[in-house]
């Protein structure tokens with residue numbers, strides 16, 4: 435009886451059955467409980483530049499400062515510098531794994547609905563995009579760009595960036611855009627904004643144009659390390675800093691991603707630039723599905739390339755499909771119609787799973803094997 439009343443009280447538009455409400459509640463509660471407790475004593479260093487890329491921070495203590503510094507130094511000495519494994523086993527990464535497992539289970543079971551999706555996006559955004567529970571750093575953008583900047587300015591890959599970049603690649607290989615679709619906070623906020631009703635959505639925009647811009651960003655970024663080395667060196671000298679820090683500043687100045695890095699918004703430093711970027715992102719997301727992912731993000735570009743070889747994906751049973759077009763009409767993305775049509779180049783599938791329940795013939799599912 436109480437459960438029924440709870441269901442009645444919590445019904446939201448789009449929820450079809452009490453199962454939807456139960457699922458949503460369970461998902462949100464599980465994620466918050468697991469990840470909140472996991473966040474205690476998080477040891478990820480919140481570095482954002484070469485200069486700050488100091489070894490790992492140790493827990494804060496209530497004791498007096500000097501004592502705690504000594505303890506930290508001793509602990510640091512025993513632990514040694516952080517490695518990729520240090521980060522892969524940190525609490526923030528544990529939260530990534532939890533969300534990824536939940537996502538795969540939901541997709542396999544087909545337990546996807548708009549409220550479930552909204553719940554999961556809110557969880558991802560609050561956990562990773564508000565700097566309250568886990569630090570944003572490194573963002574997917576930083577994990578990609580700074581990984582290579584470290585290599586070219588300091589001569590080695592920094593483990594924190596390597597860990598996140600590697601994890602995003604592995605997740606994208608396990609299931610199409612698993613990281614983008616279920617974990618990335620910027621992806622989540624764009625999708626949440628896109629779900630706001632009452633604004634006309636432009637689903638069938640020119641994906642090739644968007645993708646060309648995205649690929650051009652990626653190519654130009656890579657070329658920075660080879661085509662403008664002399665200019666970067668000259669700028670570093672003019673800056674007059676020691677070689678690594680000067681090179682870092684010079685590469686940062688030359689990075690094509692620097693002026694369009696919307697992840698900067700998630701540092702919540704509210705100034706004029708923040709307001710301009712926020713208006714652009716919210717405005718674009720209201721009418722387009724994940725515009726930043728489709729047009730700019732390097733991880734969006736790389737994971738789109740990986741989509742071709744990833745076996746875990748949304749699949750269509752062409753024997754069951756009656757070509758009614760319901761999936762295309764009711765899904766938020768421009769992708770499912772192209773998948774149904776068997777096109778070889780399709781816009782990004784973020785693996786949201788929303789096309790699965792809308793097919794009246796149950797011809798769409800998530801899986802690892804072709805369905806005919």
Ligand code: SF4
Pocket residue numbers: 574575613614615618619620621622724726727728731732733734735
């Ligand atoms: S494409 Fe980039 S911004 Fe979009 S979800 Fe993936 S990592 Fe996040």
Ligand code: SF4
Pocket residue numbers: 748765766767768769770773782783784785786787788789790
């Ligand atoms: S095809 Fe579209 S609706 Fe279906 S899972 Fe991919 S992004 Fe979501």
